Amino acid sequence: MIPIIDTHLHLIYPDRFAYPWLSGAPAINRPWSIEDYLAEARPLGIEAALHMEVDVDEGDIEAESRFVLELDGIAGAIAGCRPEKPDFESQLEGLAAVPRVRGLRRVLHQAPDALSQTPHFAANIRRLAAHDLTFDLCVRHNQLPIGQTLVDSCPDVTFVLDHCGAQDITVGGFSPWREHITEIARRPNLNAKISGIIAYAGKEWTLEAIRPYVEHVIDSFGWDRIVWGSDHPVVTLGGSLTDWVGATREIIKDASPDEQAKLLNANAKRIYRL
Template sequence: MTDLYQPAQMIDTHQHLWKPSERRYEWLEAMGAPLDADFGPEDVEADVAAAGITGTVLVQATDSYEDTFYMLSVASRVPVVRGVVGWAPLDRAAEAEAALDLYTENPVLRGIRVLNHNYPDPRWLLREEVTAGVALLAPRGLSLDVVSVVPEHLTMLVELAARHPHLTIVLDHLAKPDIAGRGWEPWASLIAEVAAQPNVSVKISGLNTASGPEWTWRDWSPYVDHAVEHFGSGRVMLGSDWPVSTLAGDFGGVWLAQRQVIAHLDTDQQDDILYRTALRAYSLDGSGSDLS
């Protein structure tokens, strides 16, 4: 990676850890091998260091308190972990409030996510009982990660962002465009609509598993360039999506490809995508970094 621009920091904003030997992850059972196995911080430590990544954000892998407290326990002993995106029962506002008050005693908890893409209702985050739960996040300085895998999720997100204008929302995985099939619409138009909401940022992550088996970073360029054009680099960030990413590549190769797909941007834009957007969206401790 010596031929690439070397920034002051690099933050991997989307990393998972899970241990089905200790707790249940229902979707993993359906996936089977190789993902239905333990993936802990020790399994990715060397790859993170080799890639030059200086900070990571752990993101929930199941809708459970156990998963969130596992990530917090990792963060307490693994210095590279800068933030945790946990889970809370957003459809049960009183319980969610108690959970968030407990979580936020630990400053490493920076956001909340639910596996909304697995719910039968694509507009679940707009339900009345959920709106009360989501409204608890911004006053506590927490963001909301959202997963989109069908167009209805993106139309929902436009309305969600307008309903909660003071909430920082992070759209995961560039909303999973159909890169393998070279699909463009309605993804492109809907991404532009989402980007028009100033409180939404987006992650370049999970693109390798949305691509064909012989993917290269060039397959991603139209989608990434479209996102940067509409969001601006100040609302775009990178995430490895490890270990899901191992279904179609190794950590180093995927991270390198993500660096390559933004390498044509100027260094200020690359700084945004490689760490500044993450610092802002997740309110991470930016001590010692260039925050200009």
């Protein structure tokens, strides 16, 4: 069994940090600990995880990363950030100084499109290159063109597109998502994360329903520019971690062992410097 590095694990500790958005997500509005995750993850072949920021209150951003990096099984962290703020440079310096913070993310899929399109925002993202930090691009499927604009404006920054561009699979149909993915994948500084699929597919998803979305992202980006993420616990909106790992292994079973290893662990080690 080829081992997995999970590049998109959310841990939720309401006793420590404030998560303003969770009140609107009752299905996952509870504690999600590393112990519970590892109990399911390790038998599935997940050997380590990269913690993905959980859009905590701005005052908790650095503390969140410092806390999770002390937990068993966490190989690194993607920290939250606010590139739209005047004091971002100071925030960046603080986060870059935290050992094993490997990248940053600003949740954009619930933000106004204009937030990421200002010269100030792009200039601040360009600062990440000097610190060898990645930027996870979290946009909805209909925001892929504005995500592309941001990627184009920061050619020296390594980006990772979260959740295959967050297509709502329950709606059906591939356009214009398919075309947007094909186009945005032409950016050599952009990678893609095979994650979030079953959360966007509903409880009644089938392997054959989700397969074309996964395969199109792999075909568009190639085996050298893809990583795998669980999106746990958001994945539970459509199934379980076990379901998603099983579906992934089934979809890629005809790929070569080298190709499978690139998706499941090798690319993550390189892109996130794990």
